[in-house]
Amino acid sequence: MKKEIQELIEVSQFYGSKKDFVIAGGGNTSYKDDERIYVKASGVSLATIDENGFAVLDRKLMKAISEKTYSENVMERENQIKHDLLNARFNPEKGLRPSVEASLHNLIAFRFVVHTHSTKVNGLMCGNAVEKLTAELFGSEVVYVPYVDPGYILFKEVETRITAFREKTGKEPQIILLQNHGIFVAADTVAEIHSIYNTVIAKLDAFIGEVPEVETLPIDASIVQILPAVRMMLSANGLKTVKVINNLLIQRFISSETEYRKIALPFIPDGIVYCNSSFIYVEFTGDAEALLNDLSGKI
Ligand SMILES: [Zn+2]
Numbered sequence: 001m002k003k004e005i006q007e008l009i010e011v012s013q014f015y016g017s018k019k020d021f022v023i024a025g026g027g028n029t030s031y032k033d034d035e036r037i038y039v040k041a042s043g044v045s046l047a048t049i050d051e052n053g054f055a056v057l058d059r060k061l062m063k064a065i066s067e068k069t070y071s072e073n074v075m076e077r078e079n080q081i082k083h084d085l086l087n088a089r090f091n092p093e094k095g096l097r098p099s100v101e102a103s104l105h106n107l108i109a110f111r112f113v114v115h116t117h118s119t120k121v122n123g124l125m126c127g128n129a130v131e132k133l134t135a136e137l138f139g140s141e142v143v144y145v146p147y148v149d150p151g152y153i154l155f156k157e158v159e160t161r162i163t164a165f166r167e168k169t170g171k172e173p174q175i176i177l178l179q180n181h182g183i184f185v186a187a188d189t190v191a192e193i194h195s196i197y198n199t200v201i202a203k204l205d206a207f208i209g210e211v212p213e214v215e216t217l218p219i220d221a222s223i224v225q226i227l228p229a230v231r232m233m234l235s236a237n238g239l240k241t242v243k244v245i246n247n248l249l250i251q252r253f254i255s256s257e258t259e260y261r262k263i264a265l266p267f268i269p270d271g272i273v274y275c276n277s278s279f280i281y282v283e284f285t286g287d288a289e290a291l292l293n294d295l296s297g298k299i
Contacts, residue, residue: 004031004111005038005051007190011114015197016046021116026270027182030105030113035059039105041096055098061088062106066159070152078151103155107162109172110186114193117182117270120204125179126267134177137203140169147179150269154178175200180268217246226288233292233299257281 008031015021015029028040029049037057040046044053065084070077078100085098105113124133134144143165148154158176165173174196176184183200187193223244231242253263260281266272280298284291 001051004033005054007031008038008054008112009050011112011190011193012040012046012049015114015116016049020119022046023117023270024274026273027114027116028099028101028105029115030054030102031111032059032106032113033111036090037062037102037106039098039102042099043097052094053096055094055096055102056090057085057088057098057102057106058090059106062103065103066107066155074151081152100151100155104158104184107155107159108176108184108186110174111188112190112193113184113186114197115182115184117268118201120201120208121177121183122181122268123208124204125177125181125183130179133207137207138175138177138200142175142177143173145176145178147181150181182268215248217248217251219244219246220284222286222288226291229292230295233296254281257283 008029012029016027021027025043025045027046029046030037030039032038035058037059038054039057040049041053041055061084065081065088068084070080081100081103082097085100085102086092089096089098101115105115124130124137127133131144131146134142138144143158143161145154145158145161148157158178162173162176165171172186174186176186178184185193185196185200187196227242227244231240234240234242253259264279264281266275266277271277280295282291282294282298
C-alpha cells in the first residue's frame with residue numbers, strides 16, 4: 001500500500017472516531033495525486049475505514065464533470081452526475097459509490113482533504129451571525145460558503161468561491177467553511193491537516209469560553225405507563241428501543257411549543273440523514289391517554 005494511503009486511512013479513523021467531528025456515517029476524506037483521487041465511498045464509516053473503503057477516481061473525468069452542462073431538472077441532473085461519477089472510477093469492480101462531495105474534494109488543490117461536520121464548527125456555521133463572526137474569527141484566510149443544498153449547485157458555488165479566493169489572495173484555500181454543514185480542511189501533509197484543525201478548534205474554544213455541564217433532570221414517574229405504548233407505535237417496522245432523557249438543555253426547548261420551534265428543523269444534513277427532517281412535539285398535561293392519542297396521530 002502506498003504510504004499516503006496508509007496516512008489517509010489513519011487520519012480518516014482519527015477524526016471518524018471522534019463524536020465531536022463526525023456523527024455516524026457523516027464526513028469524508030480524500031487523497032489525490034495528479035491522476036487519481038482516493039475518496040471515501042458513500043455508506044462507509046470513517047472510524048473503521050480501510051483501503052477498501054475508498055473509491056479511486058480519474059481526475060481527468062472529474063474535471064470533465066465540472067465543465068459539462070447538465071439537465072436543468074434537479075433530479076435528472078443529480079442522476080446524470082451520479083452516473084458520470086460512477087464512470088470515473090478506476091476500481092468499479094469493488095462496487096463503491098463515490099458521494100456527491102467527491103467532486104468538492106477534487107476542486108481543492110492540496111493532496112489531503114478531511115471534511116467533517118465538527119460540532120464546534122457547526123456551532124458557528126448554524127448561528128445567526130455566522131458571516132460576521134466567521135470574518136471576525138478567521139479573517140480572509142478561509143473560504144466561506146453560504147447555505148446551498150448538497151449536490152451540483154453546492155459544487156458550483158464552492159468552485160466559484162475558490163476561484164474568487166485564488167484571484168484575491170494569490171493562494172489556494174486550506175479551510176472551507178460551509179454554512180449549516182461543516183468544514184473542509186486541506187493540506188499536502190497529514191501533520192498539517194492536524195495542525196489546521198487544532199488552530200480552528202482552539203480559536204472556537206477561545207471564543208465559546210467555558211461550556212457548563214448540562215445538569216441531568218429526573219424523568220416524570222408517569223413515563224413508565226406511557227413508554228410501552230410509545231414503543232409499540234414506533235415499532236411498525238420491527239421492534240425498536242426507546243430511550244428517555246431529560247436535562248436542563250432539553251427543558252429549555254420543551255418548555256413551550258414556541259421554544260421547541262427554534263429547534264424543530266435540522267441544522268445540518270446529518271440531522272436529516274440520521275433523524276429525518278422534522279421531529280414530533282406533544283404537550284403533556286398529566287393525562288396519559290390524551291398524550292398517546294395526540295402522539296399516535298402525529299406519528
Ligand atoms: Zn458533508
